[in-house]
Every structure is written in structure tokens, then in C-alpha cells.
Amino acid sequence: MAQLEPVIIQDIYSPLGDDYAESMLTARFTPEGGWQMVELGPRRPLALDPATAALHYGQSAFEGIRAYRQPDGGLALFRPHDYAWRLSASCRRMAIPAPTTGMLIDWWSQFCVAEEDHLGDDPEAALYLRPLILATDRVLGARPSHEYLFLLLAVKATPFRQSGQHALDVLVATDYERPTPAGLGRAKSPGNYGGGMLALHAAREQGCDQVLWLDADRHSWVEEMGTMNVFFDFDGTLVSPSPSETIIDGVTRATVLQLCADHDIPFEERPIHLDEVVAALGWGGLREAFGCSTGAGLTPIGSLLLEGEWLALPPAHPRADRLRNLFADLAHGHAPDPFGWRMPARK
Known part of the structure; x- marks a missing residue:
């Protein structure tokens, strides 16, 4: 079988670059306590056991939601209930216990407040949030996990009005x-x-x-x-x-x-x-x-x-x-x- 040669090309069609927010929010799920241990702190590498279930069997789900700069200088999440519903639907498909809509919106909102200054003064600025849920059981065996990690990171996105500059x-x-x-x-x-x-x-x-x-x-x-x-x-x-x-x-x-x-x-x-x-x-x-x-x-x-x-x-x-x-x-x-x-x- 022929080996694929890498194709290196600039991703000119994607507005998501590497201007990451300095913060990261995490939470943990256990069968006994549900979703808890919420922590908002500096963005950092994850420490995962090599046997972490998500790495081997792909039990994970994610979303993408934007928060937009408003005339008063603050940020507003756009249609957060719809994005929370969609993340919950993805979790159901992957047999993952989803955080409630209220939890998700609260976590997203906390994160945005912490990162408002990251966007500078641009009135068209937007923060693209990426929530991700990972199965974290340490197991070599294909089954739904018992424990999960929620993490939230973000990147400063190209203003929506500037999307589509390249057909x-x-x-x-x-x-x-x-x-x-x-x-x-x-x-x-x-x-x-x-x-x-x-x-x-x-x-x-x-x-x-x-x-x-x-x-x-x-x-x-x-x-x-x-x-x-x-x-x-x-x-x-x-x-x-x-x-x-x-x-x-x-x-x-x-x-x-x-x-x-x-x-x-x-x-x-x-x-x-x-x-x-x-x-x-x-x-x-x-x-x-x-x-x-x-x-x-x-x-x-x-x-x-x-x-x-x-x-x-x-x-x-x-x-x-x-x-x-x-x-x-x-x-x-x-x-x-x-x-x-x-x-x-x-x-």
C-alpha cells in the first residue's frame, strides 16, 4: 500500500488560527458526583494517562460557539441554548452524560468575562469557544466510560464580516x-x-x-x-x-x-x-x-x-x-x- 505524502498548504479558508485565549475551564464528571470540580485557570497542556479511553476509542464530543463584541464593550454569546442543545445531542450519540444547558451557558459566560480583554478594542471582535468532552477512564476495552473531562478553550476569530474573503x-x-x-x-x-x-x-x-x-x-x-x-x-x-x-x-x-x-x-x-x-x-x-x-x-x-x-x-x-x-x-x-x-x- 502506497504511503500518503503530506500535503502542506496554508489554510486560507479558515478563520480559526492560533491566537488562543490565555484561560481554560475544566470540569469533571463521576457517577457519584455528576459534573463538578469546575476550575477556570490558565491554559495549559493536559495530563492524560496513556490508557485514557478517548484516545483509543474516540468517545468524545465537541462544539463551537461564538461570543461577539457588543456596543457597550462587553461580549454576548450568540444563540447559546441552540449550541448547548446540539452538544447534548452529540453527547447522547456518544453515550456521554452531558452537562445541563444551564451549566454549559454558565461556564461559557464565565469564560467570556475572563477573556474580554484578550480581544482588544476591535468592535468587530469575536471569541470562538471550543467545548470538548473526553472519556477519561483508564481502560483498554471498548465500552462507555464512567468518568469524563469537560474542557473549554477559545481562539480569537477573524471578524464574521471578514469571512469569505477567498472563494x-x-x-x-x-x-x-x-x-x-x-x-x-x-x-x-x-x-x-x-x-x-x-x-x-x-x-x-x-x-x-x-x-x-x-x-x-x-x-x-x-x-x-x-x-x-x-x-x-x-x-x-x-x-x-x-x-x-x-x-x-x-x-x-x-x-x-x-x-x-x-x-x-x-x-x-x-x-x-x-x-x-x-x-x-x-x-x-x-x-x-x-x-x-x-x-x-x-x-x-x-x-x-x-x-x-x-x-x-x-x-x-x-x-x-x-x-x-x-x-x-x-x-x-x-x-x-x-x-x-x-x-x-x-x-
């Missing part, structure tokens, strides 16, 4: 698949993303930035782009596949759809066949396409590589640009918040 070249994954309905599904678990690394490696070898995932059954229906939900503008109507067992229930996606409804932008939630994308490109009906996620913001697609053929998309992205600005105004407190999605971070 992505995307490999259509006709020979690869990632989530399956009866497997990890849409759970945010490391193994679910590790399964996509070979396809991403192949994409990089062919000059692409990301992968467009198709359904695992027929390799015909569009699902996600990388770790993002995806939108296609077909002749003036934005279309996005609905969340399913293999399509993540994206909070950013849901926000984009609500912004479309609020600003009279036509949209549909329905399946998208790959043939529809190719045909629309042929007759000029595909006006633009973009992916969206908490980490990457709204990121346009510049071209698709389908079975060796490059398919160029229009160079302008007016819908993505408008929605990105509407999203940033809402998240940063410059627009009304009728749904109560902004939650100020407090001790």
Missing part, C-alpha cells in the same frame, strides 16, 4: 463518504471528522480547498461542504438541504434562513441533486453558492472539481455578502434581536 475551490466527493445515518450521523465527534481527512487530503492534492460531501447511499445528493452547511442560489432562490441524520443542524444555517425570511430573500429547504447543480451551471441558473458555519462564517464557492472537470461558478457573491453583513449586525448588537439570541456574558 473556495471544492472537490465533489464522488469516491468518498463521511457520515452514515446509522453510524455517527451528524454528531460533532472527532471520529466523524477524522473520517473525512482522506478526502480532504485528496482535495488538497488536486488543488482544492475543501470537499463537497454527497449522500453515502447513492453519491448523488448534496449534503455538506467540509464541516459546513451549504446554500445554492438557483435563479434567485436560495436552496439548502434540510438537516438530517447526516446533515448537521447548523445554527448559522438556521440564522441565515431567518435573515432570508426577515429580508424578503426567497429560499427553500429541500434536497439538491448533483445533476441539478451541474445543469444550472450549464444554463446559467446557478448564480452563486456558499457554505456557512460558526467557525468559517459565510464562505463562497468559486469552483467545483467533478470527476476531473473544473466547473466555474460566477465570481460575484451578492447574496452571501449581504447575508454576512446582516448576520454580523445582528450578532454584534447593531440590529434588533426579536428572538433573544444575544446573551450578554456575565459572571
